[in-house]
Amino acid sequence: MTDRIANADKIFFPDTGLTKGDLAAYYRRIAPVMCPHLAGRPITLNRFPDGIDGTYFIQKSVSDHYPNWIDSVTVSKEDGHITQPLIDNASALAYFVGQGAVAFHVWLSRHDRPHHPDRLIFDLDPPDDDFAAVASAARAVRDRLKALGLVSFVMTTGSSGLHVSVPLDRRADFDRVRAFAARVAESLVADAPDTLTTAHAKARRGDRLYLDIGRNAYAQTGVAPYSVRPKPGAPIATPLAWGELGDRRLHAQRFHIGNIFRRLGQRECPWSDIQRRAQSLDQAIEALDAAP
Numbered sequence: 001m002t003d004r005i006a007n008a009d010k011i012f013f014p015d016t017g018l019t020k021g022d023l024a025a026y027y028r029r030i031a032p033v034m035c036p037h038l039a040g041r042p043i044t045l046n047r048f049p050d051g052i053d054g055t056y057f058i059q060k061s062v063s064d065h066y067p068n069w070i071d072s073v074t075v076s077k078e079d080g081h082i083t084q085p086l087i088d089n090a091s092a093l094a095y096f097v098g099q100g101a102v103a104f105h106v107w108l109s110r111h112d113r114p115h116h117p118d119r120l121i122f123d124l125d126p127p128d129d130d131f132a133a134v135a136s137a138a139r140a141v142r143d144r145l146k147a148l149g150l151v152s153f154v155m156t157t158g159s160s161g162l163h164v165s166v167p168l169d170r171r172a173d174f175d176r177v178r179a180f181a182a183r184v185a186e187s188l189v190a191d192a193p194d195t196l197t198t199a200h201a202k203a204r205r206g207d208r209l210y211l212d213i214g215r216n217a218y219a220q221t222g223v224a225p226y227s228v229r230p231k232p233g234a235p236i237a238t239p240l241a242w243g244e245l246g247d248r249r250l251h252a253q254r255f256h257i258g259n260i261f262r263r264l265g266q267r268e269c270p271w272s273d274i275q276r277r278a279q280s281l282d283q284a285i286e287a288l289d290a291a292p
Contacts, residue, residue, distance in 0.1 A: 005098045012051040012102065015232040018257065020051075023228065024097040026257050031090035033269050034226040040110035042075055042084035044221050049100035052230040060084050070095065073111040077219060086111070102230045105221035114218065115173050118278060120166040120181055121222050123157075123212035127205060131252065135245040137196060137209050138162045140188055142242065148184075148284040151277050153270070154245065156252045158229035158237040163222060169278040174218045180281055181213035183288055225271060228257065236260050239271035 008021030027034075048056045062072045062083050071086040087093060087104070096104075108117040122141050126134045138154055141164045145152045155163045168177065182198070188211060189196045197208040215222050223229070223237045235253035238260065244250060255263060 005094065010051065012048065013232065013234050014051065014053055016234060016258075018234055020097060020100075022257070023102065023234075024094040026228065026234075027093035027097055028090045029261065030226050031093055033264065034093070034224065035088050035090075036275065037225045037271070038086075038104065038106055039088040040086065040112065041106040042073060042111060042114075042219075043087050044084070044105040045096055045099070045101040046103035046105065046230060047100040048102050048230055052102060052232075056230065067095070075111060075114055075219070102228055104224045104227045106224045107219065107221055108215060109170075109174070109218075113170050116170040117172075117174055117177055117216065118168050118170050119222070120168055120177050120281075121213075121215045122164040122181065122185065123210075123215060123222070124161040124164065125210040125212055126161055127207050127209065129160075129251075131250065133195065133209055134161050134252070135250070137188075137211070138164055138245060139242075140192070140196075141184075141211070144184055144188055145284075148287045150279055150281075150284050153239065153274055153277075154242060155225060155237055155239045155271070156235075156250075156254060157223055158227070158235040158253060158255075159223075159231065160252050162252065163237075165274075167274050167278045169280050172281045174216060176285075177281065178213065178216040180285055180288070181216050185211040185213050187288075187291075226260075229253075234258075238263075239269055241267075241270040244270075 005021050005024045010020045012018055012020050012023055045059045047059055048054055062085050070092055072083050073086055074081050074083045108119040124134050124137050142152050150166055153165045157163055185198050189198055195208055196211055197205050198211050199205050225237055225239050227237050229235050234257040236255050238255040
């Protein structure tokens with residue numbers, strides 16, 4: 001097994017001078033915290049062979065030249081099957097950086113029960129850079145879920161918004177999970193129709209924040225916790241504690257390669273116990289059905 005990086009001095013983030021080697025070093029170092037959120041999930045790679053200002057492509061399937069120590073899984077798709085990589089260690093992360101990967105996106109289910117997610121995600125997509133509005137919407141989602149008996153977790157996306165995630169026990173299939181998420185989102189929009197929307201088309205959103213539940217479907221993905229995003233400054237999708245939403249310095253790109261390890265040196269990852277908080281949707285659906 002080797003994860004030696006070819007062309008390690010190639011600049012991947014021109015604004016900061018971060019190289020491919022720097023990116024690989026980040027992923028090697030973050031692996032103990034990141035890999036529990038990757039393990040067992042088919043991976044989609046966002047590859048930028050010449051850095052984030054160059055051409056890019058999204059890769060789901062494994063390539064013939066991958067070494068045999070890279071794990072993979074074959075899953076079904078509409079027109080057949082596809083074999084996708086799996087990642088559960090630092091060497092695999094670094095290997096894919098060597099292939100030009102910058103960001104890693106993961107399924108909301110694990111390959112052993114691919115049609116039964118263990119995550120439900122509300123993706124909060126703001127119309128502008130008013131992050132206070134995003135934080136407010138995230139709290140509204142959290143409070144609605146809490147009223148239904150569900151614990152939720154929050155994460156910056158490293159792009160523009162926040163993800164609110166609900167850990168699930170994998171009893172419900174994607175159709176049931178998505179239907180539940182849609183009902184919750186619509187109830188929130190009904191309470192705040194001037195500030196929230198579930199309209200997929202941007203032209204219909206106006207200046208309202210988009211509550212996107214579209215990731216809750218078979219083979220859809222979300223950005224992995226601690227993935228770097230292909231944006232200036234190398235921002236990172238970062239799990240938060242709910243209390244951090246009150247920090248006026250917080251924004252979607254607040255944490256990046258330059259400060260993430262200082263953060264983790266000062267506090268444990270707020271998602272360290274997310275796996276142990278898996279929940280059933282049954283009672284939450286019953287509570288939603290009983291609501292006036």
